[in-house]
Amino acid sequence: MTKEQADLFFPYSPDDDLEDLWEQRLFEQKQFFLTRPPIRMVWMSRIKKLEKQFQAFLVLTEQEKTEDIVPIQIKNELIFSEYFVAAFHQFHKQRNSYKSELLQAQSYNALVELIERWLSTELEYAKYWIVEESKNNDIEAIRSKEPDPMELLKVLKEAAVLIDSPLIEVLKENYNILPENVKKEVKRLTLLTKV
Secondary structure, eight states, X not given: OOHHHHHHHSOOOTTOOHHHHHHHHXXXXXXXXXXXXXXXXXXHHHHHHHHHHHHHHHHHTTOOOSSOOOOOOOOOOOOOOSBHHHHHHHHHHHHHHHHHXXXXXXXXXXXXXXXXXXXXXXXXXXXXXXXXXXXXSSOOOOTTOOOOHHXXXXXXXXXXXXXXXXXXXXXXXXXXXXXXXXXXXXXXXHHHTOX
């Protein structure tokens, strides 16, 4: 990247401290990830933009890249319980852990690695809920609109009573009789698996 290109990707004023400005821009991206639903396409677009800013920052501060910026292949280590309420708790505990790690990430590379792990977990959780027939129902499910977790937990517990089982397989077999909010979330998550 040339100095002229770097000026475009990392605009600054002559009196700016570039180190402080980079930290501010990294912080802004962290805030984005903490406050927006984890949609792979959206988040990876943000990462690509941040990558250009990081490369520009390195050029402008005449620093060498400490590591190559390469896509990271992450294998998800979390195995969700066959009990869907327990899986819900596992997932939200892990998501909170990612949020905590995100706040502590101090470098571009640490942030990218964390986002890759986070998105991998999100995808595995969505796959856990797949019910193909859910795509054909008329319930509107917006991929980027997550339900309130406490409300969802309440209706999941109600669904367990309704189907007389805590097992995800039984829930999937009884998809058509589930409460509407559970159907909607199953459909949303099923749609999210189509990357």
